[in-house]
Amino acid sequence: MKERSSQKWEFRTPGIPDSLFLRDEEIPMTKEEIRSLVMSKLRLREDHEALDIGCGTGSVTVEMALIAKRVVGIDNNPKAVELTKANVSKFGVNVDVIQGHAPEALKDLGKFDRIFIGGGSDILEEIVMEALNHLKSGGRIVIDAILLETATRAVSLLSERAEVEVTQVTISKGMKTKNGTAMIARNPVFIISGEVNEA
Numbered sequence: 001m002k003e004r005s006s007q008k009w010e011f012r013t014p015g016i017p018d019s020l021f022l023r024d025e026e027i028p029m030t031k032e033e034i035r036s037l038v039m040s041k042l043r044l045r046e047d048h049e050a051l052d053i054g055c056g057t058g059s060v061t062v063e064m065a066l067i068a069k070r071v072v073g074i075d076n077n078p079k080a081v082e083l084t085k086a087n088v089s090k091f092g093v094n095v096d097v098i099q100g101h102a103p104e105a106l107k108d109l110g111k112f113d114r115i116f117i118g119g120g121s122d123i124l125e126e127i128v129m130e131a132l133n134h135l136k137s138g139g140r141i142v143i144d145a146i147l148l149e150t151a152t153r154a155v156s157l158l159s160e161r162a163e164v165e166v167t168q169v170t171i172s173k174g175m176k177t178k179n180g181t182a183m184i185a186r187n188p189v190f191i192i193s194g195e196v197n198e199a
């Protein structure tokens, strides 16, 4: 069987296997099935500029950079920044990875066609409001949420400025047992997407 490599041409479909990313047990990662839905909701094109707020392990950052012409990843945790840089290098993509705390760190970043916010934060309101200021007319923002409270906050914030779609998904993964395959459920995840109207 042909050995897997991280050549760009091998990853044209979203949902790169989790096992191919460099990991740190302290740094979270958006798992491959959720990531492929996130990429679908982002509707990225190759002429787009995209921003990943809270890039973590960098798995969404890498998938964005395999499509878009410019990608910026930002995280306030220095270990996450280093890990994202390592994955960016492993997959041979081009990304500006910045250590910074959102929303303050977004101020000088300009405007983007697509923005992803990959994790709940107790300052989600401030991050979403600032992110919307950095979204081009007709742009899309996608937010992942685990907590019900994060999801409802995100929906009400986005509804003021965008057409909002809410998706909730629960992934189950098959685990081999001695009798067959048992399905092990993971946490339900909300994927909230908003498209701001053309000016």
Ligand SMILES: C[S@@+](CC[C@H](N)C(=O)[O-])C[C@H]1O[C@@H](n2cnc3c(N)ncnc32)[C@H](O)[C@@H]1O
Pocket (backbone or CB within 6 Å): 027, 028, 029, 030, 031, 053, 054, 055, 056, 057, 058, 059, 060, 061, 074, 075, 076, 077, 080, 100, 101, 102, 103, 118, 119, 120, 121
């Ligand atoms: C769930 S992880 C994101 C996983 C990422 N999407 C991936 O695929 O690897 C959320 C990240 O957001 C970062 N974060 C949380 N609050 C932040 C803030 N205010 N500014 C920047 N990063 C933040 C955390 O350090 C963490 O790495």
